[in-house]
Amino acid sequence: MKVESEAQLAEAVREATGPLMVRGGGTRPVGRCVGEALEVAISGISLYEPGALTMVVGAGTPLAEVEAALAAEGQRLPFEPGQWGAVLGAPGQSTIGGVVAANVSGPRRVQAGACRDSLIGVRFVDGRGDVIKNGGRVMKNVTGYDLAKLMAGSWGTLGVLSEVAFKLLPAAPTQATVVVDLPAGAAQVALAAALGSPFDVSGAGWVPGVGAVVRVEGLAQSVQYRAEKLASLLAPFGETRIEQDGSGAIWANLRDLTPFVGKTGDLWRLSVKPSEAADIIARLGGEVMLDWGGGLIWVLLPEGSDARALAAPYSGHATLMRGVTAAVFEPEPAPVAALSAGLRAQFDPRGILNPGRML
């Protein structure tokens, strides 16, 4: 079933008699997917004010369309969402609603925050079929509870997004990447040094075949200055060089997990305390990529591996992005799980929206 307006969406949910599998472009098939497909095709940019750095857009609008409209005005989504279709073997057009539902944030997360941090408003249809709005179209808003944050990363289990609003950033005219020749296990300390410097780092990761990478963005002179400062700061950790022309591709690859495309095995994503990264990846084995200064570990493991057991102990959480084991999402401590279950029961009393998706 495909819906093209909020009214159709509300009707579809109200009249549903069984589980609905909510989907945008279907490019993020993470977690249990059961029920009748409900495709949200509510598309179009309803408001874009470059002078106010804000945009309101239908949840079914392709991400590519949003990014093209922003690029035309020299602006961008601050959180640099990745496309996972290729690595998850689910080709298609990512939608902006799917990005929000999965709270997808790329390398710039360390500087500009997650998708949820840029999300300033939502409209959604809850499991009762009621249309609910929260937040709005202004950058600062503390009026009532922040349900927009709750919707971000709820994978369509609390409501089906119909419209989302963002605050934006000017696109930086220039970028450069300082590359340090280091193995993954030695990267985190170097990345922490970079992130602890005053040079306003907008990406800090480790990419196979490249090394530890640190990005700066901004006005040309400033980028040049900060890249040089960082290169000398990082020199004690390994051989460094500054990548100008190739900088964009390095981060697009990390963002979209390009080095893992076409490779077999289970794909896990671990968000951890960065300083634990070296020990965790040593225990995990497998092929890794690091983002967020080491706080985000992407790892390919043999099919059926339990990354949680291998990585333990760690502070953070692990998600099985591709593969089959019992729990896709990190099990929550009992009192937190009880609150989450309570919220689901309130927003979706019939339990029809992506049931079990976040287990």
Place this chain on the structure above:
Amino acid sequence: MQMPRPDAGLLANKAQIVARLREVLPRDAVIDDPAETRAYECDALSAYRCQPLAVILPRTTAEVSASLKLLHELGVPVVPRGAGTSLAGGSMPQADSVVLGLARMNGVLETDYDNRFIRVQAGRTNLSVTGAVESDGWFYAPDPSSQLACAISGNIAMNSGGAHCLKYGVTTNNLLGATMVTMQGEVLEIGGAYLDSAGLDLLGLICGSEGQLGVVTEATLKILPKPEGARPVLIGYSSNEIAGACVADIIRAGILPVAIEFMDRPCIRATEAFCHAGYPDCEALLIVECEGSKAEIDEQIGMIRQIAMRHDPVEFREAASADEAARIWLGRKSAFGAMGQINDYMCLDGTIPVNELPFVLRRIEELSQDYGLDVANVFHAGDGNMHPLILYNANEAGQQELCEQLGAEILKLCVEVGGCLTGEHGVGIEKRDLMSVQFAPADLEAQLRVKDVFDPKWLLNPAKVFPLGMTESRRVS
């Protein structure tokens, strides 16, 4: 301001409630002498006051848990309190409530530069969080003007902002984790020294929930390395429209200063008289601050100068020294104090889409004339968060009511142009009854259901945020 009728049974049982609290808390942590609890009868919305049954000042999460469990069992409403600087009446007690103050929980638990966080007890003041890491070259970004006094717990509850949030975001964008005690006394760890949530984003939900979902006792906060330097410029214009256009052009040019502050003539005049910052006598004044190395700041300010000049400023002043920078900020930072010197004032906090700025300022001026009350404007122009200050005389009969009516008109105007009732101060009791201007019943019902999950008996700060009529059946059942 209407408050729910206090529960007569609880009022009659005060002595017993206090005695039971003394069983679970150290003696000095329970205050019931009205002479002492008077200090807690209001917050910074001081026109409204109410004595609570008692005040408790626990020192540990375990003590918070034990007292909440008891008060839950006894059915006593609880009003959490940080430093009591809320401008919305968020921490004002109700007569049959116990105030739970965090003032004694102000320690630093852990600082970790490698992972860029600090963990503190939530009663710690905002400024002293930065104070704990400053000498090592770090800072905590959200900087409400009240930062010397306000507590992190209040910041989290209100999702407070500050002058520099254009670049660094507000509290919710800088909060990594929290220890929270539910009304039932259960201790929850939410988030931590890692990014994003394993499941639903409960941290994002708690932040800004005005003390209605749980009592936050500890917080893990993101800290940042201090920039190499910062420098403000001051730009004066002969009209609000031109100043507004300049702000929009700066943003459109792709420059993102850390702060863009705006003051109008009544505000400029009052602050000049108060602190002699040396501001030009003009209609509108912008303070724009840039950060980075000296060369980077020069580059940005060069671009801002070009844009500003196109709009023919009355004055463009760049700080050439730390002393001049401090003078540029002096007037802005003393603005509230200055207004307080000449009058009583009520500080509003609506946000508007920035392109509506000239229209909204014009409309506020018209309303000000209709009501016969002066309004001064000082606000965060980069993000559209306005702070109209309505001046009135509290001793003159009827002025308080008139002022509140004008305030409500202005906030409705903010909503009409696509904005909201409050950008950073919160709803509290002050804007409770305007919520239905911004939200449809279903929107509010969804929020009430969230509280039903966390606090089914509706005991935590129950008379705030939502119109009383909407919550009555939940509060009394």
